[in-house]
Every structure is written in structure tokens, then in C-alpha cells.
Amino acid sequence: MEHHFVLRIVARLLIPLIMLFALYVQFHGDYGPGGGFQAGVIFAAGFILYGLIYGVDKLRDVVHPGVVRSLAAFGVLLYAGVGIAGMLSGGEFLNYSVLATDPVAGQHFGILLIEAGVGITVASTMVILFYAFARP
């Protein structure tokens, strides 16, 4: 891909926008279409585009495979952790209402956290899949 000058320049412009859009989809999921799944996939698409244009080895330098694996597990643990936090606060598993003094604020807090967990796991898993399939 060294000689694809136009592709590299366009990718350089697009990748930050893709990441920004992913963050928008992630945190705007409460108000519009979107959420953790969609944001995670779009975020991963940004990384994968980088890997396609600049090479998988360079992408491995940017995000280490070990880091991605740990993050994939961390997302699930964050989700489960929110559920257990609900149990410790005196509610049921994944009951967010008890996470804050105000039930509605607790719901918002819980949804924000679990969506983040979903997003992290989905994005990391997609990058893991890309690493596994895209061998040099």
C-alpha cells in the first residue's frame, strides 16, 4: 500500500472522523439511533481501515494485540460489574435504579456504563478478528 498516495491521504482525513462519529454514536445512543454495538463496530472499522491502508504491523504498533484482548474481557467485566454493583446496593442483578439516590439518575448511569462495556468489547473483538484473519 506504500504507493497508494490518494488512499493514504483520504484515510488520514477519514479515520479521525470515523472515530469521532463512533464516539457520537456511543454517547448519543440515549437520544438517537445507536449505542454500544454500533459505536464499537464503527470504532473498530476506523482501526481496521488504518490496518488496511498502513499495514497490519503498523496497526499492531498502535494497538497491541494483548491490549485488545484485555479490553475485550474488560468490557464484559464492566457490564457484569455494573450488575453486581446493583446487587451490592440492595437491588437485583443489572437493576440500575439502586445505583444512585434517584432511580432515574441510576438508570442513566447504569445505561452509560453498560453501553461503554458493550462498545469496548465489540470494538476489541472486531480488532481481534481482524488480527486473526489478516496475517502478513
Place this chain on the structure above:
Amino acid sequence: MTVTIINFILLCLLFVAALAINQQRNLFAASMLTGIYSLMCASLFVCLDAVDVAFTEAAVGAGIATILFLGTLALTGFEEKTEVKVSIPGLIIVLITGGLLIYGLQDIPLFGDANTPVQTYLAGKYIDDSATEIAVPNLVTSILASYRGYDTFGETTVIFTAGIGVLMLLGRGGKKKKGLLDEAEEKQS
């Protein structure tokens, strides 16, 4: 009416794309066609007001899955090797299964029917209570993340498990376990 026409055209295009994928022996072209198929599916989901699903379909189906197909093809080869033979027992089984599925379609409620169990059982409760209980403007998010939190937890775990499965089958286990390609590379350098 416009949406109906768009749906009709999209479904026809999906049918054509499916036939084209089936006929295609060049796997690169077939992968590209599956990407196009997913993109048209995403458009169909937009017409059905399922924007969240369309989002996912466009990003995963048309984007990442196509890239994974291409990555696999780069490792295996771009031409399908097996010859195409018409198998009579296979054709009979397919026809019977297809006939049964079409027969089963009679029991499926009409599109948008308000009196189906799906619409009458919990949907009304979600629509009525979500604004006060969750107070999130996007009803899909409140159902997906809060009312159906268990399901979403399961889905996240499934994705994580899929990642682990791929890692165990294809991933590099560590520095000791290296693929053949790595060894060949090391010999060259």
C-alpha cells in the same frame, strides 16, 4: 406507498444479488456481492424504521464481514475449486424444506398487525413506562440496555466468546507458538 415501492425494488435487488452470489465462482466477486447484499439489507431496515439494526448491518455486514472474507481469501485463494454438480436428493430436500417454510408463513401475522402477542404482551408497558422509569428519549436504548439488560449481557458475552474462539483457532498463542508463515518469514530475513 413510496416506501412499499422502495421495499419491493430492494427485495427484488436482494433476490438478484442472492442469485448472482450463488452463480459466482470467483470468490472475490462473491465476497463483494455479499457486501452489496448487506448494504441493501441495511437500506431495507431503514425503510422498516429499524435504524439501529441498519447501522449494525451496514457496519458489520457490508464493512467488517467483507474485510474478513477478503482476509480469508488472501490466505486460501480466490477461485472456488469444487465443481458444481446437481444432486437430485439435495434438490428434493431443498424443495421440501422450502415448501414447508412457505406453508409455515401462513401462520405468521401480517406486517404491522397490532394484535400479535409481540405487540400486546410487553410492548405497551415499555412504551407507557419508559418515559418515567428510564427517562431516556430513545426507547430502543431503554429496552435494550435496561429492560432487556440480561439479553444484552448475553449478547456481549456471545461476541466475547466468538472472539476467544477465533483466537484459539487462528490467533497466535504467544511467542512459542508461531504459524508457518512466521517461520517462513524468519528464514527469509
